[in-house]
Amino acid sequence: MSPRSNGEPGATTDVVVIGAGHAGLAFSHCLSESSVDHVVLERGEIANSWRNERWDSLTLLTPNWQCKVPGFSYSGDDPDGFMAIPELIEFMDAYAAHSSAPVKTQTTVTSVSRDNSTGGYSVTTDAGQWHCRSVIVASGACNVPVVPKVADHVPHGIQSITPHQYHSPDQLDAGGVMIVGASATGLQLAEEIQRSGREVTIAVGEHVRMPRVYRGRDILWWLDRIGISNERYDEVDDVIRARSLPSPQLVGSAEKATLDLNTMTANGTKLVGRLMGFDNDVAQFSGSLRNVCALADLKMGRMLAAIDEWIDDNDDASSFGAAQRFAETKVNFPFIILSITGRR
Numbered sequence: 001m002s003p004r005s006n007g008e009p010g011a012t013t014d015v016v017v018i019g020a021g022h023a024g025l026a027f028s029h030c031l032s033e034s035s036v037d038h039v040v041l042e043r044g045e046i047a048n049s050w051r052n053e054r055w056d057s058l059t060l061l062t063p064n065w066q067c068k069v070p071g072f073s074y075s076g077d078d079p080d081g082f083m084a085i086p087e088l089i090e091f092m093d094a095y096a097a098h099s100s101a102p103v104k105t106q107t108t109v110t111s112v113s114r115d116n117s118t119g120g121y122s123v124t125t126d127a128g129q130w131h132c133r134s135v136i137v138a139s140g141a142c143n144v145p146v147v148p149k150v151a152d153h154v155p156h157g158i159q160s161i162t163p164h165q166y167h168s169p170d171q172l173d174a175g176g177v178m179i180v181g182a183s184a185t186g187l188q189l190a191e192e193i194q195r196s197g198r199e200v201t202i203a204v205g206e207h208v209r210m211p212r213v214y215r216g217r218d219i220l221w222w223l224d225r226i227g228i229s230n231e232r233y234d235e236v237d238d239v240i241r242a243r244s245l246p247s248p249q250l251v252g253s254a255e256k257a258t259l260d261l262n263t264m265t266a267n268g269t270k271l272v273g274r275l276m277g278f279d280n281d282v283a284q285f286s287g288s289l290r291n292v293c294a295l296a297d298l299k300m301g302r303m304l305a306a307i308d309e310w311i312d313d314n315d316d317a318s319s320f321g322a323a324q325r326f327a328e329t330k331v332n333f334p335f336i337i338l339s340i341t342g343r344r
């Protein structure tokens with residue numbers, strides 16, 4: 001299964017894979033299995049996004065049993081646990097070694113162009129050029145933070161950072177913190193920052209609410225079981241919408257705790273609607289907070305009903321816990337404006 005290419009710049013190979021994350025390494029494994037000559041070009045190290053673009057305390061929200069890539073899967077003794085970043089990096093390094101992936105690290109691809117003389121491609125990097133018949137772009141979907149335009153108007157003197165730049169609460173300027181976005185990242189950061197003793201406000205838009213555990217099983221086990229995780233792009237009603245759905249409000253922890261807006265407000269966090277703009281130092285929010293929360297509650301109810309139905313149709317209901325419904329999201333008086341400098 002070893003690749004033929006010596007992987008050096010100037011080489012001609014069948015396939016250049018750009019990026020040594022999960023996707024790039026998985027492609028490399030499959031290409032090697034089919035004896036296709038290739039090289040994987042990586043601008044940093046293997047698992048670079050996990051090494052450099054995640055905060056310090058992050059644990060995966062997907063359980064260990066879900067950590068599987070072609071030809072390799074989690075083999076530890078805690079399948080229902082959640083990996084922290086160092087374990088995940090170890091997992092990916094082990095995968096690359098297992099596949100003998102021909103990775104060239106510290107090699108940034110700067111352009112890909114058609115090579116008319118060969119009908120293939122020239123791949124230019126900061127370490128030289130490769131020539132190949134095909135290119136696989138596995139450079140990641142989460143590497144460029146999506147920052148809404150409104151961020152351009154954050155009042156002068158207020159620190160504004162993306163999750164890529166965030167490592168821990170210590171790096172934040174003194175004072176309260178507003179988190180914009182209430183999906184997995186927003187809620188996990190809100191919880192950590194709130195625990196560090198800051199006052200936290202979350203601007204909440206559309207979100208996906210889920211309990212961590214339902215009827216005795218992890219919710220992602222259920223989504224796997226009832227087939228939602230395996231839905232193909234041509235089995236969903238609207239693939240563009242499906243791809244842009246926010247990640248579910250989940251956190252991976254030993255306690256298997258649920259993380260939702262109710263747990264946040266119970267800890268003293270303030271909820272506001274979607275951030276719409278600034279009028280000098282006053283932040284303005286959409287009045288849709290109640291609606292987006294009601295919608296998320298409704299959709300969670302539908303998902304739990306689908307699980308209940310699946311159990312009734314397919315399995316012995318007595319082998320699972322009882323069906324359960326959760327309290328609706330509590331929205332107290334939602335602010336639509338808030339002074340964020342505390343000057344008024």
Ligand SMILES: Cc1cc2nc3c(=O)[nH]c(=O)nc-3n(C[C@H](O)[C@H](O)[C@H](O)COP(=O)(O)OP(=O)(O)OC[C@H]3O[C@@H](n4cnc5c(N)ncnc54)[C@H](O)[C@@H]3O)c2cc1C
Binds near residue numbers: 050
């Ligand atoms: C905060 C956060 C938490 C997440 N938690 C989970 C989770 O719990 N469970 C889960 O399954 N998923 C999670 N994800 C999603 C997960 O990170 C991605 O699905 C996964 O990393 C995708 O793998 P990838 O190989 O496509 O991209 P990446 O892992 O981003 O890999 C892309 C690689 O391409 C390299 N690259 C980019 N540009 C170039 C270039 N020009 N030249 C050379 N190399 C280049 C990058 O350095 C990187 O190594 C999370 C994502 C984020 C942002």
